[in-house]
Amino acid sequence: MRTLWKGAISFGLVHIPVGLVSATSQEGVDFDWLDKRTMDPVGYKRINKVTGKEVTKENIVKGVAFEKGRYVVISEEEIRAAHPDSTQTIDIFAFVDSAQIPLVNIDTPYYLAPQKRGEKVYALLRHTLVDTGKVALAHVVIRTTQHLAAVMPVDSALVLVLLRWPAEVRSLDTLELTEAVTKVTLSKSERDMAKRLVKDMSADWQPDEYVDTFQDQIMQLVETKAREGKIESVETPGDADEQKSADVIDLTELLKRSLNSKKPRAAESAKTAAPNKKKAAEAPAPKRRSPARKKAT
Structure with missing residues (x-):
């Protein structure tokens, strides 16, 4: 994975050479x-x-x-x-309990990869954070922009989480919650039933099951409409020849995807199919390729 930034974690006299690697796919003065x-x-x-x-x-x-x-x-x-001077350091200035950082302040996570000859002190910092239950607050400059950040342990690695500056986070007062919420009276039976429901629905974190299906559904819809011949030709005035070529390329790709998405027909359907379609029905269909996901940045 590409390293976005190289520098060092610095606290006291300790320097840990690290590289910044994006952990997600993803603003200052609005000009x-x-x-x-x-x-x-x-x-x-x-x-x-x-x-x-x-x-x-x-x-x-x-x-x-x-x-x-x-x-x-x-x-x-x-x-x-x-712009602040780029020092290429993650300057730790305090250690705090992770629970003290409000959830709404958390912004973008990055993995911190240890660089050569920094592995041992990298591991030492991670173990120390785990043992003390603390996270490190730091300042870091990335692409000329200064950020508030937190260095925290995740499994066997360290993660740098960019934090929103407190001034960027709106107060809960903006919700203007009424006493119907803040001073509500809940009966014991209501609380017990709610707890029971939570218990019944409790589960382990299963990241493989949490998938954004929107792109897959749209591509399936595109393929279905392509098979049905519902394809529109769009020409740009003055550039009809070039656009025509592009349409052919697009259609070819759609047809390939359509063929790849077909599944083998059941044996019974194959027997009742017309002779000129029997071979195609019995032949195994190529495995359908999933649409490419957005590359992390």
Whole structure:
């Protein structure tokens, strides 16, 4: 797996060389593009949202909304100067109980891979965190952005979890919960029944069973419609020949997937099938390939 960042965990005089590896597939000041000649908003396709005309790169500046309809323009030099220095270290500044970190502050996890000659001290830190029941709070700069993070043990490895800054997490007061929730009266029988239901539904963590089936269902629908001939040809004006070629390629791929998705027919169906279809029914169908999943970044 590709290492995204190399540096060291640092606490006291201890330095542990590590590499950062993404554990998932996956923002700072929100800069909007503006036309510097008119201060009109510019879309990400460099189109002036007011005039509808294209804006060249040299006419685009970055602005931060100060008030509705009013922006403060920030130059690239000012942005670079504001970035924190990249020290290539995960600077631990405190150890806390993991339960003290609110769930809503947890953002993105990364695996920490020990680098050469850092294996023993890496293992020492992991064992120490396990023995003390603590996690390490740290500061780390990744791609010029400073993060609050937690270093914690997971099985035989260490994980760096980027945390949302406390100012980024809204207070529960925003929910405006009423006394119907905060001071509700629950009977003993209601509590007992709820506990019994939880007990009956209790299970072990089974990650292989928790699958997002949306992509599979969509691809099955595409294949079904392709077999039924429900395929639309779309041509771009002025480029009909190129688009036609692309349609053929797409259709070929869909047909391949369709063939791969077919299963062998039952023996009884094969016997009653027409002679010209019997061979195809008896032949084993190729194993259907699952749609490719998004690569972790």
